[in-house]
Amino acid sequence: MSGVQTFFGAIGEVAILTGQTARELVRRPFEVKLWIVQLEQGGVQSWSITFLTAVFTGMVMASQFAIGLEPFGASLYTGKLVSLGIVRELGPVLTALLVGGRVGAGFTAEIGSMAVTEQIDAIRALGANPVRKLVVPRVVAMVIALPLLTVLADLVGCLGGVFITMLEVHISFRFGIEQMIDTVDVPDLIHGILKSAFFGYFIAIISCWVGMNTRGGTEGVGQATTRTVVWTSITILISDFFLTRFFLAIYG
Amino acid sequence: MSHPATPVVPETVDGAATPPADGEEIIRFAHVGKAFGDKVVYEDLNLDIRRGETLTIIGGSGVGKSVCLKMLIGLLKADRGSIRAFGDEVTTMDERALMGVRSRIAMLFQGAALFDSMSVEDNIKYPLREHAWGTEEQMDARVAEVLELVDLPGVQKLRPSELSGGMKKRVGLARTIAMKPEVVLYDEPTTGLDPITVRRINGLILRLQERLGVTSVVVTHDMDTVFTVTNRLALVYQRRIAFVGTPEEARHSDIRFLREFIKGGRGVLQEDLS
Numbered sequence: 001m002s003g004v005q006t007f008f009g010a011i012g013e014v015a016i017l018t019g020q021t022a023r024e025l026v027r028r029p030f031e032v033k034l035w036i037v038q039l040e041q042g043g044v045q046s047w048s049i050t051f052l053t054a055v056f057t058g059m060v061m062a063s064q065f066a067i068g069l070e071p072f073g074a075s076l077y078t079g080k081l082v083s084l085g086i087v088r089e090l091g092p093v094l095t096a097l098l099v100g101g102r103v104g105a106g107f108t109a110e111i112g113s114m115a116v117t118e119q120i121d122a123i124r125a126l127g128a129n130p131v132r133k134l135v136v137p138r139v140v141a142m143v144i145a146l147p148l149l150t151v152l153a154d155l156v157g158c159l160g161g162v163f164i165t166m167l168e169v170h171i172s173f174r175f176g177i178e179q180m181i182d183t184v185d186v187p188d189l190i191h192g193i194l195k196s197a198f199f200g201y202f203i204a205i206i207s208c209w210v211g212m213n214t215r216g217g218t219e220g221v222g223q224a225t226t227r228t229v230v231w232t233s234i235t236i237l238i239s240d241f242f243l244t245r246f247f248l249a250i251y252g
Numbered sequence: 253m254s255h256p257a258t259p260v261v262p263e264t265v266d267g268a269a270t271p272p273a274d275g276e277e278i279i280r281f282a283h284v285g286k287a288f289g290d291k292v293v294y295e296d297l298n299l300d301i302r303r304g305e306t307l308t309i310i311g312g313s314g315v316g317k318s319v320c321l322k323m324l325i326g327l328l329k330a331d332r333g334s335i336r337a338f339g340d341e342v343t344t345m346d347e348r349a350l351m352g353v354r355s356r357i358a359m360l361f362q363g364a365a366l367f368d369s370m371s372v373e374d375n376i377k378y379p380l381r382e383h384a385w386g387t388e389e390q391m392d393a394r395v396a397e398v399l400e401l402v403d404l405p406g407v408q409k410l411r412p413s414e415l416s417g418g419m420k421k422r423v424g425l426a427r428t429i430a431m432k433p434e435v436v437l438y439d440e441p442t443t444g445l446d447p448i449t450v451r452r453i454n455g456l457i458l459r460l461q462e463r464l465g466v467t468s469v470v471v472t473h474d475m476d477t478v479f480t481v482t483n484r485l486a487l488v489y490q491r492r493i494a495f496v497g498t499p500e501e502a503r504h505s506d507i508r509f510l511r512e513f514i515k516g517g518r519g520v521l522q523e524d525l526s
């Protein structure tokens with residue numbers, strides 16, 4: 001089978017899994033306990049990595065812009081550029097890439113191990129639905145958790161930027177915050193948050209699909225985990241372009 | 253769920269169980285074909301399974317013995333042909349309809365397939381909860397009952413990682429029979445176990461047949477298992493079932509491969525050694 005056929009076959013299978021997930025998502029009774037477990041593991045446990053990444057990204061951006069804008073006498077605009085850049089792009093994308101690497105790899109490793117030890121077959125043989133038990137909770141968790149983590153990233157990233165701007169450009173904290181609030185509109189925030197919900201879905205569905213199709217023992221699990229990190233990263237970056245164009249067309 | 257009367261399973265030569273007299277046919281494979289890519293596993297699989305019997309399926313490694321079990325409960329789809337269980341066509345069922353079949357035909361997987369993240373108790377309760385089997389107290393009682401049946405009382409709170417290979421198989425068996433299935437499929441139940449545990453598992457298969465009257469289909473490489481639990485023996489050879497008969501008939505079969513297979517030893521098959 002050629003690479004093109006494999007690629008489109010994979011897209012088709014992910015689409016089918018999405019359909020099955022949507023069907024099981026609305027079927028009662030809801031497995032709320034499983035959703036909460038995944039929210040805790042995928043979302044709550046990712047706050048520290050999100051925090052650290054965002055705060056240092058904000059600080060690096062502010063350092064670069066403060067120096068880069070100085071020759072043009074535009075250093076005072078550092079806060080504007082940092083906050084827009086973080087809220088519209090870097091907040092959602094960096095959070096998705098990092099959480100995708102951490103959580104997506106974990107999902108694939110866990111589900112992949114279950115696949116190679118026949119635990120997924122056992123779920124079906126015992127009268128349950130693996131999509132309902134394994135995929136739905138992870139998709140729900142990531143679609144909820146990633147936007148929340150993105151809000152956290154936006155906030156601490158901007159604060160990091162303000163902190164460095166205070167040091168480099170010698171503005172007051174109040175000025176920095178007011179400039180940030182003036183610059184970032186509600187549509188900018190919504191733009192980033194909606195994108196991150198899509199990223200959350202991509203991370204969960206790809207990592208679950210790769211996990212469920214894992215073959216070849218522990219070696220296969222390792223390869224599947226690597227594949228997940230690569231595929232989710234590429235999907236996030238490519239879809240970011242199209243989602244950005246789409247939301248720009250809506251919100252401007 | 254009703255069960256047939258418990259069949260009498262007296263010990264005969266080599267400890268093998270005698271077949272129940274003309275049990276009703278409850279499962280039938282007819283002209284089943286199955287391939288994975290270019291690898292053809294079955295060209296024309298024909299086999300019937302009778303109520304109350306223990307049918308053992310033997311054959312070389314990788315010939316598709318487990319595939320046969322998985323097709324029966326819809327974990328794998330047959331490419332062509334018919335598989336009927338209790339009169340219903342399995343090959344055309346959707347996942348929802350298959351759940352009905354799986355509540356009557358349960359499977360013990362090769363590695364037991366216990367859920368690592370759950371305790372023994374939660375593993376056994378898993379199918380009970382899925383089928384809203386009863387109250388929490390009733391499920392507790394059922395867990396204790398099936399663990400008693402597999403000679404593992406009191407291990408409810410242990411995790412699968414705390415169990416030995418043989419204990420995992422027995423907990424897996426307890427989970428398999430928790431829903432009181434009419435048919436139990438055993439996928440290599442004794443592979444990788446020490447001889448004493450092998451005998452214990454063989455004893456359990458016999459005990460379940462005696463006490464619960466379950467029909468058993470056992471895929472195995474182990475000749476001890478074959479000659480201890482079998483009523484009828486089926487050989488998978490050259491992408492079909494090449495022989496079905498009693499172990500005694502198998503010894504005198506015209507098929508040289510089968511005779512050599514059996515002679516390969518009452519432990520490990522010659523083919524595995526090559």
